[in-house]
Amino acid sequence: MIFTTHRLSVIMLALFIGFVTNCNNNSGPDNESPHYFEFTHQGEEINYTFVAKTSSPEVISKVEDELSKPMDQRNLHIHGTIARGSKEYNSRWSWHFVPGQWDLVEVSAEVCDGRPGMVEEDLDYWVDQVGTFCPWSSVVSAEAKVE
Template sequence: MKTASLLLLMTVVLFSACKNDIDNDPVCNVQAGTNMRFFEFEHVASGKTFVAWTNQDGLLAVVDQQLSLPLEQRTMHINGPIIRLSASCGDLNKGWSWIHKPNAWTLADASIELCDGSPQYVEDHLDEYVDVVGAYCPWSSRLKAEISSPF
């Protein structure tokens, strides 16, 4: 009886320690602060789109300048770190399991080739982009439109 009780206690402790704690998962806890604006970017070469958002005044001035141009004349591309999203995020970023880290991206005229790629390539090599490269800067991307919140 003592052995059975000890075994039961050990099992309870083991399963309690192995609870499904989502803190280690890429959970959908992406926050949208106050005065946040949301944007859709198009990867011209593939036709795929993705979203990013910011409330940084300096960046918003550059974004607004790009949006004032006809689509074909928007030459700046997004550049910044990306983070993983879990399946619980649903369609937060057009079905991709990553997103540019809010308020950590910029618009650039030029970036290093290492962070270039299509959205699908990033999806297929996400660990490399998040853990090694540290950024995603698709050269053939452009700001497509301001959108309502993706939440």
């Protein structure tokens, strides 16, 4: 019995150490520091900005690559799931991109293309029926500073 109890204690200690080690591992996407990026389109009749949050290393890398190009050479737009609710980093709008559920893409279906004001005016349709937002005219303009 002592052998079994000792062995069980060693196994539990090993599991506990493994658990603590995994909890302190910051390499996963959920543990990355959040980044906030401003998107815009400025033209003669169109002028908007919004901010999206992500902790995905892959998305952050794509965005940084786009930001390294001159504005007129940026060819990727945001595409992702949107949800109701204003966020402190996107307070101008009553919706936001769900962190971890958006990406930069070159092509999207027309059904999710639009302007932020269109989403604002018919939020139930965009969130409940379309589910995603992919403004083709959007380009990342800067990393936003959010405190």
